[in-house]
Amino acid sequence: MDPKGTKGLARFTSWIGGLLDRADRSLCMEEDEFAHRRGWTVTKTGFGARLYRDPRFDLLKATLVPETLTAEADRGIEEPGAEEVRGNVVA
Secondary structure (H helix, E strand, C coil): CCHHHHHHHHHHHHHHHHHHHHHHHHHHHHHHHHHHHCCCEEEEEECCEEEEECCHHHHHHHHCCHHHHHHHHHHCCCCCCCCCEECCEEC
């Protein structure tokens, strides 16, 4: 195989990759800046796709106690005014 052909293909692939990377950053620039200003984490998931996450959700998750939620579910706590519906008839 000709070494120039392999080197040329590698350069072309690198050039195309650079173009795609610049286009991706350009597409998501405003949203990324918005998220970074608010302290969110930004994860690139694909071309033009991002996952934005507010780290405060980790604090919420840490404060919820699963045992409390399970106990409430076992007791059958309902919202006030909730009615049981059977078919088209409200009981």
